[in-house]
Amino acid sequence: MLVLCRVSAAVMVLPGIGESEIPMVVRAALAVGIAVLIYPGVRTLLPAPQLPVPQLVALIAAELACGLLIGWLARLLALSLPIAGQIISTMIGLSSVLQPDPDLGSQTSALSRLLAIVAPVLVLSSGLYALPLGALAGSYRLLPPGMPLPTGDIVQSVAVATENSFALALRLASPLVLVGLLWQLMLGVLARLLPTLQVYQLSLPGQVLGGLLLFGLLLGPILHNWMQALQTGFDTLPGR
Template sequence: MLSSILPSEAFAFLLVTCRMAAIVMLLPALGEQSVPRRIRVSFGFLLSLVVYSSVRQSLPEMPAGSVELAALIGREIALGIMIALMARLIMTAVHTAGTVLAFQSGLAAAQAFDPNQGTQSAIISTLMTLMAVTLIMVTNIHHLMIMGMVNSYYIFPITESIPFADFAGIAQHYVATSFTLGIMLAAPFIVYSLVYNLGLGLVARMMPQFQVFFIGMPVNIFLGFALFMVVVSSMMMVFLDHFEQYFLQMLG
């Protein structure tokens, strides 16, 4: 009796682990590149232990052939990656806003390696990304993320095929939404840069002998930091609202 139950339970738990581990490895905040890979895998395994009991009834029986088994495992891994990437697309809005902010305030040349993006980016972008990750954890939005991971079994049942067409449309929507959100977050700096550079242009036109560049650049950086200090809290609150809305949609 036990010999017939254990393989079935082990297979069901493996399916849950494949989806949960794939999501945790790429999900914002929980799956950042700065988090060691072993910790992410371990957290995905522990999370699977918790999720398994609540979704066990919706899991299929163990297939007889190895091809069907490999197909189910590959499907769960692919589905977990796609779910996490949708959330990662929203996270790029902060990086887009930081990049625009850096260019408008004259800080684009100050770059460093961003572990979250895996490449070099403006220091302001790295700072805003780290702030967003910190606020996600502080405001307990990661609890909502875990609830969305559990609810994904009801939205995308294992017995059904992956809706690639739906995912393509969702990805297109969130790419546009992320870019729009990034520009909206950086809107105060776009307006500020337009007004400031227009003023510098008028000064240069009225006083050609005046060294506009040498005076204007330090003032531009100072005013950029001052404006950032004033609006950064509002920027992060707007981002958190949109980020939370994504997981509310996943919760159905």
């Protein structure tokens, strides 16, 4: 049961296999299957089954926290792609075209939602989902059941992962951010030269079409760099 607690908590939030679009029954079946595979290798690390109820409840809570930690660290890295889509949408004038997104919030831009759908497909098709699962199995050596949780290290790990996620998102979106800033600078100069002309209204269609064209040209390199960064980040998860 303790193995299932840690595994199920991680599976609920892991990128690829923990998406909200996947039915809960499927995720529960995956958690049970992964727990069965992990159990033979970690059963010697598990405490004795005869424990007082308060101690057992505390142990279950700690196992859930360990699973959530590993799953959420991996999820933070994967969220860099839809965050980059949100930045790109703002720079090319599509931030007002909103779609519901359970990952980033109630609503997000269309490009961000598109990349949020592409992200789990890439994680599953490339086999990157196996790296967090390997970290989950290795976490029993780093954080065996019954060991006090290092709360200071946990908080620092989450903070660093959040920082890395936003930094990666900005790097992925940087070409379009640069072009968008230059475009706005050019429009500002043009508006000063021709004050009677509605420069921003006239330029909006060109900004959107040009931004979409540039996004289409850069989509391949953006996804490639994201997958490379994701693999590097997954290799640094606790337990790897």
